[in-house]
Amino acid sequence: MPLPDPAGRLLAALLAGAAGVLCFAPFDLFWLAPLPWLALFALLRRAPTPRQAAWTGFLFGLGFFVAGVSWIFVSLSVFGGMPWWLAGPATLLFCAAMALYPALAGWTFKRWQPAGFWRQALFYAALIAAVDWLRSWIFTGFPWLAIGYTQAPPSPLAGFAPLIGVFGLSLLVALSGATLLRWRLGLPLLAALVAIGFGLRQIEWTTAEGEPVSVALIQGNIPQDMKFRPESFIRTLTLYRDLIAANPAQLTLLPETALPAFIDHLPVDYLDELKTLASRQGGDLILGTLTGVPGGTYFNSAVSLGSSPSQVYSKSHLVPFGEFIPAGFAWFMAQANIPLSAFSAGPEQQTPLAVSGRHVAVNICYEDVFGDEIIRALPQAGILANLSNTAWFGRSLAQPQHLQIARMRAAETGRPMLRATNTGMTAIIDARGNLVAALPAFETGVLRGEVRAHTGSTPFGQAGNPLFLGLLAISLLLACRLGRKKA
Incomplete structure (x- = not known):
């Protein structure tokens, strides 16, 4: 597949981010959730430099948040009485601030991209989940549209929620998407996660x-x-x-x-x-x-x-x-x-x-x-x-x-x-x-x-996010042999 030009890559990132909102309510296309993050993974691997990867992540995030939380404009302008010419830029600026999180993930991925497909997939998934979690507490937090919410019931992956919570599900969705880039590897992994999640859904934790x-x-x-x-x-x-x-x-x-x-x-x-x-x-x-x-x-x-x-x-x-x-x-x-x-x-x-x-x-x-x-x-x-x-x-x-x-x-x-x-x-x-x-x-x-x-x-009810953070740390340890070799 030929390397897209920078403008084409950035446009693809913007559109893929906007499409990611379809995985959330009210559209509820939870089965589609791995695909937008597959697209981002593919684009980041092809970015020539960390700077280009950061811009790719930023445009992905901008499309994602503008499509997903444009209701902030409604609250400021329609009901808050703020002039549209101020409410519009304020909403766009907020979405741009939220897009800095996937931009950080993109830059970090490219800066320390490990060798080997599996390590890259693990590293990418860990970074995507990490910035979802960071977004939940920095500056009082805004975890709205964390990727894991796409897997709320009736998704079979909701079976993992009592164990690792919504950010753990973010990691699983991102990992599923990344591995689908090589479908002979990704499809069995996704099938295994669905089967395990379905089995976990049968457990009565409380x-x-x-x-x-x-x-x-x-x-x-x-x-x-x-x-x-x-x-x-x-x-x-x-x-x-x-x-x-x-x-x-x-x-x-x-x-x-x-x-x-x-x-x-x-x-x-x-x-x-x-x-x-x-x-x-x-x-x-x-x-x-x-x-x-x-x-x-x-x-x-x-x-x-x-x-x-x-x-x-x-x-x-x-x-x-x-x-x-x-x-x-x-x-x-x-x-x-x-x-x-x-x-x-x-x-x-x-x-x-x-x-x-x-x-x-x-x-x-x-x-x-x-x-x-x-x-x-x-x-x-x-x-x-x-x-x-x-x-x-x-x-x-x-x-x-x-x-x-x-x-x-x-x-x-x-x-x-x-x-x-x-x-x-x-x-x-x-x-x-x-x-x-x-x-x-x-x-x-x-x-x-x-x-x-x-x-x-539930395990999450007892411990909260430390279980997810432990899984995140394991993923990073398995993924990272620091270096910049590109596969």
């Missing part, structure tokens, strides 16, 4: 305990541009009260900031009424609201009301620019109209909420992207619950992508996940990561069902 708990997950579908308007406040309170009253359950969940006011400022008789409604079956309600002091220290919180003593969980991993303003960027946020963008972070370690006779680990919106943080509540928590408001992102890829992330968290931990969202996607996910039921997006409704708490731990 055990259901106690009787099922009836749940009602409420999707208010409050338009984002109306959510914080004073004239909509009473209508919002009435809507949620009526939906709760019409759907009795032992555990009721409302979305993130469902009641868009500080809880101490809500009418006392209204809160008493919610508590009475929640207590009808000896149950409890968890609602998203604000706690703290207006103009002072305040939190994005979940508060429980009902038969159990009232408890509070406050979001600990905040979203840059959406929930706090990084140093030096006040001028940038002044161009937008994002209310309550200076939250304080709650404690990293918080006790699961004891509600409805179960321990529920609440996380709010973006927090469930961080698997190593979700397991802090284990093994005490038997149920995971996510309260979200993705109305900020409109009718985009964000909502199905977020649901896919939640399914991975359930598969990693062996815990069911309940999702109550404002506009979608409200869902019940079982302890194996399978989608049990979901409401249509952008409709007002209540998802009713039953869930059982689970006990026990």
Whole structure:
């Protein structure tokens, strides 16, 4: 195969990166996932210098992130009120910053490219997984679209999730893609991984305990541009009260900031009424609201009301620019109209909420992207619950992508996940990561069902990412005989 010219190689990288988004929700072409990273591997091997390899990785990443997280523009411009001429470049700049991670992988691969095809494939896969992991914590982290999410259930490779988590799956996908460059080697490896993953899917890592708990997950579908308007406040309170009253359950969940006011400022008789409604079956309600002091220290919180003593969980991993303003960027946020963008972070370690006779680990919106943080509540928590408001992102890829992330968290931990969202996607996910039921997006409704708490731990739930990091280290040791010989 002739060596493509530099422009052709860079264009191919850009298109391959954009195509990689098809492997994620809502397209769910998980079986296609090795191919975009096969294309990147082939292009990097043919790059003549580390600099050219870095540009190849950068263009791949740029295509990938522009196609996959363009909903950031929606949040900044459509709902954040930022002028399009500033929101557009800001979104592109963010995607370019994220593209630096595959650029780093490309440069490193070419700089120390080992001899031999198998060593090259291992080295490449380890680097791709490593930059996925680095992206999860540098500058507070943005692990959205980590490659391993493509293998959330129903992919048979999801069987590896309870062992090595999403970043371990990133390594397996990248390795599968690289080895497919020589299909006589790659196809048997991929078949073996699928078979092993399918076998691992048959293992019950955790055990259901106690009787099922009836749940009602409420999707208010409050338009984002109306959510914080004073004239909509009473209508919002009435809507949620009526939906709760019409759907009795032992555990009721409302979305993130469902009641868009500080809880101490809500009418006392209204809160008493919610508590009475929640207590009808000896149950409890968890609602998203604000706690703290207006103009002072305040939190994005979940508060429980009902038969159990009232408890509070406050979001600990905040979203840059959406929930706090990084140093030096006040001028940038002044161009937008994002209310309550200076939250304080709650404690990293918080006790699961004891509600409805179960321990529920609440996380709010973006927090469930961080698997190593979700397991802090284990093994005490038997149920995971996510309260979200993705109305900020409109009718985009964000909502199905977020649901896919939640399914991975359930598969990693062996815990069911309940999702109550404002506009979608409200869902019940079982302890194996399978989608049990979901409401249509952008409709007002209540998802009713039953869930059982689970006990026990998966290997990932016990150790988190150190298992993946050990696998990463082994891959690098097997791959690396430092040198620059090109095969």
